[in-house]
Amino acid sequence: MNEYDVIVIGGGSTGTAVARDCALRGLKTLLLERDDIASGTVGTCAGMISSGLKYMREPHIVDMCSSEVVHLRHIARHIVMKNPILTPLIEMSDLSSGGNFAEEYSKRAAEREVPPVMFLTPEDALKIEPRLSPDIIASLYFEEYFIDPFRLCLLQALDARNHGADIRTYCEVTNIIVGQGEVTGVEFFDRLSGSIERASARIVVNATGPWATRIAEIAGVPLQLRLNKGAHVILDRRVVNVGVIAKAVDGRMIYLFPHENTVLLGTTALDTWEDPDNLTASHDEIEYLLTSMSWVVPSVREARIIRTMEGVRPLVAQWKVPEDDVTRGYEVIDHEKDGVVGLYSFVGGKLVMCRRMAQTVTDLICQRLGVDSECLTHERPLPGMEDDVDVLVLSRQYGVPAQTVQRMVARRGTLTVRVLELLSENPSWRSTICACEPVIEAELRYSLREEFPQTLNDLRRRTRLGTGPCQSTYCALRAAPILAEELDLSGREAQTELLRYLSERWKGKRPSFRGDQLSQEEIVQGTYSCVLNLDRMGPSLESQPWEEVE
């Protein structure tokens, strides 16, 4: 049996941050994720590492968010982007709440290197974003930072691995072994090989977000979460070029953020009892978002909805208050109080706090294990951050369009060079596989060799393959053979993978299926069913044991 100091369950933002922190402090660490890195809640967020202003009632959280932004920019500047945001006001009542907001934000603006909040006239606001409604009476202007959530998790995992941690994806924990009130290890099912394995450790960290109650159940300890569903609608174009935050029909704040070649419209917030594995956005959620945003950006309905994206917030279990009033802080629960020593669970928290959350639990772990070691996660850079990259020089040197290089640099920083170096041996890997984003073959090959993806969907998280307006219509059939070649899959296995991937994409396209998307989907069906005949010749997709039957 493999022996570790710490076993972390969950490969989201928190789990990968914990694995990294533990590894950097010299603890022998195993991370188990039952799907892929960032395949759960974090993969469905907009990536805003918010200054915490939605939570003005909790000043210590606003402070923490602000300092975490500074840390993330210090360790992962290459995947962090600063975006301007407009909050157009349509009525005077919007203005009064805007006032407090501006004051709180501006207090902490300097440390984050952003200007204080500005009030703009309608004319100035429309100059910045002409798509705003001409009916606005004023607008706030401020700036927030965004991080690529997939890359953050993956880089944390890679950094942990570089420091000796073992990262195992597609491994589902089936049992937490407790002997005489102390954790001794876990049992897990390897979905790829189908085998059951065990690993031992005195510490187990439950960083499974909305699934935390399930893991607690396995260990026989109580845990409560207030699960809250949030849905996004993703549009096929940059309807706006700056972020827009506006009041929704019910007075909540929602946003429209430009994101790569698309825009994200989100989010809803609904208490949910659904299985977080089988979420879809409802018609009501889609219409709520579109109707609310069309008040300030009327053209939002002209764009094609390419898909919805939904996740579950694992909120701290505070009841009988509106979702907005639940604390956005986090708690680390030491299950010693429940009679299980060595088991820790996270509840609550936000993306921006993931590093801090990891630090808190790792401090507790070190204390319990008697290890004297300082947290380094806010000082050490994540892979690829070592230096600035000159996009134009690389573009010329390797004969790859600057835009392609620029996109790659935003994912990989200095490691971009390693991707481009593959071109010296394989010049044809310049081919654009995904034209929407764009992604070239060399990046897919590099990712397949260095970043342990197992499926096309994993490759999508690592490279943005197939996330653009066409949603994999044209690139899936080109990417599948590359995956098959690198992972040594048979023709049949590659077809299964392709069908699985198309179904996975379809899940998000289906709730908002309308308008021009009907035509886009006819092309998908025309290609994969009609021409490639995969509906008939392809393997029939059997549900996996862990999947819910339709």
Next chain:
Amino acid sequence: MQVESDVVVIGGGMAGLVAAAVALDAGLSVTVVTRGHGATASSSGAIDILGYLPGAVLPVEIPADGVHTLAMFHPWHPYTLIGLGTTDAGRSADASVAQVSDAIDWFRDRISSAGLEISGSVSETQWPVSVLGTVKPTTLLQSSMVTGSMSTDADATVLFVGLRGLPDLNPRAASSAYSEWCQSTGEGPHRVVGTVVELRSLSQRQALSSIEIAHHLDTDAGRTELTDALVPIVNNTGATHVVLPPVMGVVDSHEARESLETALGCRVIETLGVPPSVPGSRLQAALERMVVSMGGRLLKGHTVQDHRVTDGRITEVTARSRRRSVTVSASAFVLATGKFVGGGIVGDETGLREFLFGLPVFDAQRYLVGDERPSHLTSVRSVTPTGHRVFACGVGTDTMLRPVGVDGDVVYENLFCAGAILAGYNYQTEKSGLGVALVTGHTAGTYAARETKEVM
């Protein structure tokens, strides 16, 4: 601008252009109003009549028999309807087969005059290869796609060729999928190999597309370059069949194929096209040449915006382009605007509707689905043998292909529908897309011509 015409066809894909050519054949004047390229230009370039019966697992071996069975059991399928339009129910299945067969014979002849060689017949299913190395049942093929003995000859050596820089066909993946298929059927070649060759003069190009390569292979220099690269590999492997991506010339696949085969001494086959498809564009171009050479008038880039109705008959339509507005009056009209890609059927969160005339939309079983939210007409998995119900939805017609209203009565006496706008079939899972377009285009054109002559 005001124009007169005997017949007006709305839609310039397979169905519309065939209908136009049939009416031209009958000596009438025809105007085709077309917005732009639709599904035909993006198609594989093969003309599927019927590959699978709805609900069946095994492919149709003889398309004529397949159509016959279909016409017996699927009353709302367009193939069934057109049979019923010519004879009584007892013999209508035979009539359907006869109409399919007639349309094919007519088409092979006309499109050949326009410079595109088509081979195949209703008596045999053909199995062309795709870029992934999968195969599909079809009926008519551009001669460049005919696999001939490849799928049955155990002694054949098949060489899948990838072109460096073109990611559409990965020879390793395609050859392993094809060879696994041969093994599973117990037929076909035992030796399937793959290789990648480079077209030197294109090697410096970024993001090479199949269209660029096809243009290159329309030139002697391009073909020489490809054969030079292939000769040693063909000699080494002893390949009897070379499979290329769908790039065998934009205009003329025949000439490219002959020149490659002569130089290599083996069969050269191109795969089915995937969008953006060279063979699909080739077919589209040939169809347009066909209509223009017969004297038809093509109004490209025009969208029909308005129409006038007198006594239950359409008398004129008004089409608009960027620069002008044209009103065309006619005695008969053909509606061949396609489904979603073509723009014939549109849908939002409140339901589906026919775009130009607001005709009601039905599903394959003739249930009204106009008020259904499109997502409710889909299933959970993306690609399955049953497909999605939404793609079998469209306009319902009588047996003369005239659209009907919610009451089942004909809406306009002189409007005939053809192609993907029709309800009653899912071309993606049946493999019947261009086939239904061809056959119903042929039928609608015939009715439109007859209607015009009766008025005259």
